[in-house]
Amino acid sequence: MIKISRRTFLKASALAGLASSLPLMMNFGDYTKAAELAPVTRIPTMCNGCSSTCSKYVYVKNGRVWKVEGNPIDLKSSGRLCARGHGMAADVYGLGRVTQPMKRVDDNSFEPISWPQAFEEIGDKLYKIINESGGNSVMWLGHGGKEHYANTFLDEIGSSNYVTHYATCFSSKTNVWDRMVGTTLNSDFDNADYMLFVGRNFAGGIIPGAMNRITKAKERGAKIVVVDPRYCELAIIADEWVPIRPGTDLAFFLGIAHTLISEKLYVRSFIANYVYGFEEFWSANKDFTADKAAEITGIPADKIREIARDMALNAPKAFLDSGYHGLHAHYANSTQIAMMNVVVNALLGNMFKVGGLMPGASISLGHVETPARETPEKGPRADGAGVEEEYPTVEPSRGIPQIVPDLIKKGRVKALFIYHYNPLRTAPDPEYQKGLKDAELVVSIPVDWNETSLHTAHYILPESYYLERTEPPKVVSGFIAHDNPQIAVRRQAIKPVHNTLALLDMLKGITAAAGYYNLYPFTVEDEIKASVKPLGISPDILMETGCIEFPANVKPVFPTKDGKPALNTFTGKIEFSIGAFKLYGRPGVATWVPPLVMPQGEDEFRLIHGKQPWHSHNFTGNNPYLMAISDKYNGTWMWINKGRAEKLGIKNGDLVTISSEKAVKTVNVKVTELLHPDCVWIPSPYGGFSEKLKTAYQQGINYNDFIPARVEPLSGSVMGQEVVVKVSKGGIS
Amino acid sequence: MEASVMKRKEVVEEIFLILAEFYKYPTEDFYNNIISSDVDKQLAKLFKAVNYELDTPQFTFWVGDFKGLRAEYSRSFLGITAPFAVPVESVYKVWTNDTSFQIPIANSKGYVMGDSALHILHLFEHFQLQIPEEYAQMPDHLTILLELYAFMIKERSLEECKAFLKDHFDWLGDFEEALSKTNEVKFYLYVVDVLKKVIKEEEKYLEKQ
Numbered sequence: 001m002i003k004i005s006r007r008t009f010l011k012a013s014a015l016a017g018l019a020s021s022l023p024l025m026m027n028f029g030d031y032t033k034a035a036e037l038a039p040v041t042r043i044p045t046m047c048n049g050c051s052s053t054c055s056k057y058v059y060v061k062n063g064r065v066w067k068v069e070g071n072p073i074d075l076k077s078s079g080r081l082c083a084r085g086h087g088m089a090a091d092v093y094g095l096g097r098v099t100q101p102m103k104r105v106d107d108n109s110f111e112p113i114s115w116p117q118a119f120e121e122i123g124d125k126l127y128k129i130i131n132e133s134g135g136n137s138v139m140w141l142g143h144g145g146k147e148h149y150a151n152t153f154l155d156e157i158g159s160s161n162y163v164t165h166y167a168t169c170f171s172s173k174t175n176v177w178d179r180m181v182g183t184t185l186n187s188d189f190d191n192a193d194y195m196l197f198v199g200r201n202f203a204g205g206i207i208p209g210a211m212n213r214i215t216k217a218k219e220r221g222a223k224i225v226v227v228d229p230r231y232c233e234l235a236i237i238a239d240e241w242v243p244i245r246p247g248t249d250l251a252f253f254l255g256i257a258h259t260l261i262s263e264k265l266y267v268r269s270f271i272a273n274y275v276y277g278f279e280e281f282w283s284a285n286k287d288f289t290a291d292k293a294a295e296i297t298g299i300p301a302d303k304i305r306e307i308a309r310d311m312a313l314n315a316p317k318a319f320l321d322s323g324y325h326g327l328h329a330h331y332a333n334s335t336q337i338a339m340m341n342v343v344v345n346a347l348l349g350n351m352f353k354v355g356g357l358m359p360g361a362s363i364s365l366g367h368v369e370t371p372a373r374e375t376p377e378k379g380p381r382a383d384g385a386g387v388e389e390e391y392p393t394v395e396p397s398r399g400i401p402q403i404v405p406d407l408i409k410k411g412r413v414k415a416l417f418i419y420h421y422n423p424l425r426t427a428p429d430p431e432y433q434k435g436l437k438d439a440e441l442v443v444s445i446p447v448d449w450n451e452t453s454l455h456t457a458h459y460i461l462p463e464s465y466y467l468e469r470t471e472p473p474k475v476v477s478g479f480i481a482h483d484n485p486q487i488a489v490r491r492q493a494i495k496p497v498h499n500t501l502a503l504l505d506m507l508k509g510i511t512a513a514a515g516y517y518n519l520y521p522f523t524v525e526d527e528i529k530a531s532v533k534p535l536g537i538s539p540d541i542l543m544e545t546g547c548i549e550f551p552a553n554v555k556p557v558f559p560t561k562d563g564k565p566a567l568n569t570f571t572g573k574i575e576f577s578i579g580a581f582k583l584y585g586r587p588g589v590a591t592w593v594p595p596l597v598m599p600q601g602e603d604e605f606r607l608i609h610g611k612q613p614w615h616s617h618n619f620t621g622n623n624p625y626l627m628a629i630s631d632k633y634n635g636t637w638m639w640i641n642k643g644r645a646e647k648l649g650i651k652n653g654d655l656v657t658i659s660s661e662k663a664v665k666t667v668n669v670k671v672t673e674l675l676h677p678d679c680v681w682i683p684s685p686y687g688g689f690s691e692k693l694k695t696a697y698q699q700g701i702n703y704n705d706f707i708p709a710r711v712e713p714l715s716g717s718v719m720g721q722e723v724v725v726k727v728s729k730g731g732i733s
Numbered sequence: 734m735e736a737s738v739m740k741r742k743e744v745v746e747e748i749f750l751i752l753a754e755f756y757k758y759p760t761e762d763f764y765n766n767i768i769s770s771d772v773d774k775q776l777a778k779l780f781k782a783v784n785y786e787l788d789t790p791q792f793t794f795w796v797g798d799f800k801g802l803r804a805e806y807s808r809s810f811l812g813i814t815a816p817f818a819v820p821v822e823s824v825y826k827v828w829t830n831d832t833s834f835q836i837p838i839a840n841s842k843g844y845v846m847g848d849s850a851l852h853i854l855h856l857f858e859h860f861q862l863q864i865p866e867e868y869a870q871m872p873d874h875l876t877i878l879l880e881l882y883a884f885m886i887k888e889r890s891l892e893e894c895k896a897f898l899k900d901h902f903d904w905l906g907d908f909e910e911a912l913s914k915t916n917e918v919k920f921y922l923y924v925v926d927v928l929k930k931v932i933k934e935e936e937k938y939l940e941k942q
Contacts (some may be wrong), residue, residue: 004775009757009865034831095824095843105804
C-alpha cells in the first residue's frame, strides 16, 4: 500500500448533538424551499461604500445579506442609500477579495499563509528594523480612520509617521480652515436662500442626506448656482450653471470679494467684530476687480458682480459651500482658494448664522483607559510635514503620502504598513508609486486585491469586510449643518466569508510578535462600552439602533469668551492673514497665484477629473453592478468640448489618444457642449490594473497616470489638475 | 459480501480524499508523491479495486516542479492574475433561488456563499461535522465537497450519496471551462478531467444499486 500524504479537514463536531433548525434534507431542491421560510433579522451597521459611512440596516436571512437600506435617523443617509450603498454590500461575496494572509514569494506570486505565520514573520522583521534603524523608520500609510489603533503602535515604537491620503483629496481645506477659523463650518442647506457651489458636486461625490436637503431647499425656493468647468450632476438641479476656466477659481473668488468690498456689500459689523487681517487682505487685493477676474476666469464681469450682489442680498442666508476634493488638493493655488472661501463667507457675515455656515453638532465619546506605557521620543516626520526645513506649514496629522517612494529611497522609511489605501491607483504616477515595494517590509491591509497590494506588498493581511466586523462608535459629522449630535456604530452583520480579521486583532498579533506585549489590552466591545459611558446610554441601545441622535447643542452664535471672540485661532477671530505662512516667507493673505500650467496649443487641454454618483473613485470599480451603470452611461469615457473636438476632427464615441510627459493612453470620448473648452474631464473611478480585480481591470483610464508626484508647499497637496495633456484622434498605433 | 461492500467504501473514500488533496495548497510531501508516480500508481490500483473503467492517471506527466505547482495553484485558484477559476460550487451557480432576496447579486452567478454553500452547511450540521475555520463560510469548496463525499460513502446510505453527487458535482464542466481560460494551467485541467471521470464512474456504480 502506497502511503499518500494528504490532509483531512473534516472532523467530528465538538458541538455534536445540537438540534438543527430543519430536518435533514439531502435533496438540494427540498432544502432551498425549506430555507426560504427562515426568518429575516435586521442588524444596524455602517456602510463603507465611501468614506461618508452612512448608517444602514442590513437584513440577514440564513446568515446571508438579504437586503440593505438606509437608517432614517442618520444625518448622512437620511434613510436612503446611494447606488454604492446597495452595490457594495454584495461585494462581500465577490471574487476580488483576498481570502487569507498572503506572502509574496517572487515578483508576481503569493503563497497563502496562516495568521500565526504572518504575525511571526512580520513581527520578526519589524523587530529587526526597529532595532537597527529605530522606530521612526516605520510608517503607517492609510486612507485615514482608526488612527487610535495605528497611533498606539507608532507611539510605542517612537514613530511620528502617520500619513493619510488627504493630500490627494482636501488637505488645503483643512490646513486653511484650521488656521483661519480654528474649525470647519458646514453649509446650512435647510435654511439658506442662496447657495453657491464652486468645484463642489454633492450629486457626484454623493451624500444622500446632503442631496436630500439641497433638493428640498430648491423646492422651497432657494437659489442654487453652480460654478464648474463641467455641467456636473449638481448643475442639473441648479438655477444656473456658470462654466469657469479650470484652474482659475481663485480669481473668481477674488472678483467676488472685490465686488463685496468695493461696493460696500459686505457685513462691516461682522468684519469689525470677528475678523483679523481685513485691511491687509484688502490692501493686497484692491486692484483685483471683477473685470480682472473676468479676464482670467472667462466668466463675464457682470456675472461675477451679479453673483456677489445676490449673495449679499441674501446674506446671511447665503453661502459659498466650503468645498472638498476638486479645488482643495489639485491646483498650485489650492491653499489660496481655501483661504478665499473663508474670506468670501466672512464678508457675507454668514458664519455661525442660520442659513449660512454652521458648526456641525458634536459630542465627546469616552475611550478605554489603558495603563500608561513608557514611550520613546519621536523623530522628525519622514515626509517633512510640519518640519521647519521642509514643509513647515503642512499639517503633520495628514502628511504627504505621494512622496513615500522617495522617502524609502532616501532610507527614511524601512517598514511600511499600508492600511485601507491604494496609492498605486489613487495617488499620482503609479509607476513611481511602485517604488513602495523597495522598503524592507511592506504590509498591505486591504479587503481586495488592489493594485498596491498586488504590486508592492510583501505581506497582504486581509481585513474583514465592513459587514463582517464590529467597530467602535463614531460621531456623525461633516459637510451638513445640523444641530443635533449623532453617534453611529458599525456592527458585524454576518460571519466572515473568508479567513480575515479585524484591524485590532491584526495589530494585537503583529505587535505581540514584535515584542510589544499587551499593547491593546481591550476588545472592541470594551471600546464601545467606554465610548458611550459619558453619554449616559447603554452600549446595548446603540447596538440595537445603530445610530443615536442627541439633543441639539449648536446655537447660531459666534463663539465668545468674556465678550471677546473665542475661536481656536491666535486672535480668537477669523484670521484673513495666516501668521504661519508669513513666518515662512509667504504672504499671509490670499492673493492671486496663477496656475502652474496653462494649455496653449490647439491640441492641448488641462486634464481635470471628478467623481460619478455611483462610484467612490477607484474603490468601487470592481463591483459588477456599479460598473454596469458605467456601461449604460458610457461612464468610462473622457469628456471633451464639442468645439475643440471638431477642430481636431474628433466625433462622439471616437477613440482618442491622450498623452502627458508621464503617460500615453487611449480612451473613448464624449463630445459635449457641457464642458469648458480648455479642459478634458476624466471620471476618477477607472484605469484599474490589478488583474485580480476582474471587473475593474483595464476599464477606462485614470488621471493619476498623467501626473507626476509633486507637493504644493503650503498644504502638501498633489496639484493633480496641474497637467496639460495633448489629445489626438485615434488610438495608439 | 458485506466485507467487500465495506472494502469498496474504504477504497472510494481513499480515492476522494486523494482527489481532495489536489485542491488544497500544495505541500512538498504531496508533490513528492505526485512526481514519484505514487499518486498515479495508487489511484490506478484503487480504480481497479472498485472497477472504475479508467486508465492509469498521468499526474506525473503533467506536473512541473514544486515551485511551479504552487504558482499554478495560486494562479488558477487564488488568482493574482486574471482570469482564474475558483473551485467553489456557488460561483458557478445562481447565487440563490430564494426570490425574496433583494440584494443585486441574488439572481447572478460568480459569488461565494450561494444556496449550495448553505446546503452543505446544513449537511455538516446534521452529520455533526465541523470544517476548518478558513472554509467555514466557503463550505462548497471542491476540497470540502470531495472530503464530504468520502465521509458519506462510508457513513451514509448510497441513496444519499447519489443525491449528493447529483446536486453538488454538476458544475464541474463550467469549472473546467473557466479553468481552460486561465494561463498555463495544464496540470489542474488534467486534475479536473480525472475528477470528472471518477464522478462519472461513481455515478454509474450508484445507478446500478
